[in-house]
Amino acid sequence: MKAARKFPRNTLWLAWIGVLCILIAAGVVAALLVFSKGLVLTNLSDRVPWGLWITIDLSSIAVSAGAFSLCAAVYLLGLKRFQPVARTATFIGLIGYTMALLSLMLDIGRPDRFWHAVVFWNKHSLLWEVTMCVTLYLAVLAIECMPIFARFEWLSRRFPKLTSKMLGLHRFAPILAVIGLGLSMLHQSSLGAIYGVLKARPYWFRPDISVLFIISAVAAGMSLTVFASMISSRLTKKVKVDDDLLDRLAFFIGWILIAYLYFRFWDALAMTYTYEPGRTEGLSLLTQGTLSFNFWIGEILLGLVVPILLLLNKKTRAMPFWRMLALALVVGGMVAYRWDTNLSGLLIVLSYLPGNLAVAYTSYHPSLIENVSGMGILAYGLLAFSLGVRYLRVVNHQEITHHAQEKLVAEPAAAD
């Protein structure tokens, strides 16, 4: 950047970190207010009990799906050349799951009882299953990220033995990939099924939300990984990426989007047939009502059609600007999908009066506290990723190849 010549070289970096820290501080203040005064500070109500924070939670888990899909590709399908991207994806996954946990801590009424789900089981509950899988998968991600943390130079200088042990954990990668795949397939789709099993909400009560959630998660996760890799390489010369790899991934993402669009199309079309109170109104909220901009522009046009055209067309896929734009739009579209799914069921108020088919509507806009704390969580994610790029070199396609990794693993074993 030419402007940076007048200032010390890392001014932009410091400014970026500074802004993120301010946002995080504001988020912490907002969170402390919520912990002390209660959720009455939000615009949530008994009619709309789930709002912005749950959307952040769902979206964070969705964009972390790159971890399990790329690790599965590398270690189970044998596509070893994607390993560097898988590493980036795993790190993003760890950040994403911690973001999800933070937003959940904010959202539940009793954060001091967050451990109850692990101790008190309800095997019938999908939310319990999601909590257990998220907890276990977080552990899996943490172990999978140990080799990444081991490359922190200060750590390897200060604690060389610990660092080599951490590096050595890499040999468990295939097993962890299997476990991660199983856990992720379970909870990514269960997140959709949380909505899908509620017969009280006719708009939600169908089985294909789970399918849509997992497909959209895979697309969003891989998109965010590729986007983050590309933008890191553009912002600093120290980060080198293999554009060929990213191009292949972008191509693959384009086809996933086509599959997703197919399911989404039939999912929406099927609901237009016959009037069912609650369901028809939910769909009309999406297509014509309060959520229509989010749906048509956010989800369909910008979130699916434009990225499909950009990613499947070789010329536009080769141009970094259009590829990055398409990937960013995909992530935005998948976040919009989760916002729409959550609200389309909650904004519809069905009467329990007998024979009364009247449907009423309620409204929801996040309050300042929700927005500030949400921004704080997002800023934390960006900060963690920025630090990872700079100090842990999570985006680096040149440094370590598969064979070099094997050598590193073999050495500590030989030293014992």
Added chain:
Amino acid sequence: MTKFGKFAFSLAIALLAAGITLAIVQAKPETGAPVEQTLNCGNCHAETQEAWHGGAHGLANRDSLFTDAWAEQGQPGACLVCHVTGYDPSTGTWKQDGVSCEACHGQANVNHPAEPMPVQEPAELCGQCHSDARFGWQEWQSSTHYQRNMTCTICHDPHTASLKAVEGQGEEGHSALCINCHRQYSMNFSYSVHKQAGVNCIDCHLRHYGEQADRDVHTMPDHSFTANLDSCNTCHASEMHTSSDEASASLLPIDLSQPETTESGQVSDQPSPLSPYGYAGLAGLLGLAGGMILSPWLDKAYRRVTKDGRKQ
């Protein structure tokens, strides 16, 4: 053991002993209670006792209105039959002041609170005192409320000895309680001439007989709840034999707007309108993109026009 250690140890023992003593002492019931006196209800039922204490039942033998009149009449025992609890005419003593808990609930069981206190509410219980001939008890017994087994406590709070309070629905005073159950009458009555003139349910259906000044304190309004010709004559006595043209009371043409619902306000029939900012932002972005694409050509065209202009 060091000196300090010994001291610390004995201090601990001392505290333990003191604590145990305190615990034992506090576990004892309050001393000085004679055998006949029962548990102090207010120990647990503090709010109720407080409410009772300030109401007519609690003040029954303390209120100056009573004590003055009683003293004036030579402190007759007949008054105490109702104004205190457990009056014993032979000794002239009584168990508790005012209309106490036991007057209606009876003596507490030894097992209370494990065994609940009886809360019987038949009208006859209130009638033990309130059926004196002056009270118009017979009117109450002729009322539909009584015929349908309704008790005094539906309208009257026995502890504060006042009327129950329900959230007013635009009605004032005691009539809010009537409207609370008889809602079908509230819709039309609110818009009637009578209501506009400031007449309420109780003015016709719960009238006192006689003027306020002469009224004996031991009266109650007519609990037969019937509105008869006497009610009308309260105001319309002079109009009784006039022609219908002069004395017509019609419903005012009032606009019957939205009936009141009990839903809390955030629900509506229509979904909230789509915010225009989304499309405005999109239009802005398209304008930006379009402008960036078109600007070189626009610039060329502008230069061509001005060049041509200058040439000419």
Added chain:
Amino acid sequence: MSEPKLNRRDFLKLSAVGVAVISGLKVIKYATASETEAGPHQWVMVIDQGKCTGCGYCTLACRAHNDVPPHISWNEVTLAGQVGEKPVYIARPCMQCAKAPCVDVCPVQASTYRPDGIVMMDYERCIGCRYCEVACPYSARSFNWETFEGPNPAVPEWGEPEVPRRPRGVVEKCCFCYNRIDRGLSLGLIPGVDPEATPACINICPTGARVFGDFNDPESNVSKLLHERASFRLREELATFPRVYYLPSIPEA
């Protein structure tokens, strides 16, 4: 990693089998849901819409006896419509469904079935995720968005609290005054007949529109009422099997 290709295939097979097993287990668990054994009593409430005047005394008595905050109604009374000239109201306590969506979805099993049919809430276990609130078809559950401090305006006029006040951050709902029922049964009283053993809303109804009793007892007031009169339940098409029956208001001849 001597034969990478074979190893990878094995892992693939392993993972496929693993996922299949896990999903299969999930399906089996849902299918063979363990249910609480039904007890000797099955409590049922019957509300006669013909007698209900919409006065709201039941809501106030409930609020006082259960120390419910003023902005929350465990028993909600709304105008349902009109039959002839008469407005008809509906009072909606918790339905205590036999197949309750709230029990299925609670991640920590804070909602459970009692053998007598009451759906119990464990306020010490609830983490306040509000999934049950989203799942309830009757909007019978309320969340404590803030701490309720200070005196309850419904006390002592409408009653006195008999259960502890709930803290902030938990979901609460009507529990058929299980504490009164349990205490009454231990003293040999009959819930629905003896007022001390009956829910507060039943006792206070001025018109006797609310009736409570044991569905298993053919001689109980509820059994007789349900035999004699036609009744309906709310949202029966959802198959939640609620335990609150309504007797429709009959237009006067």
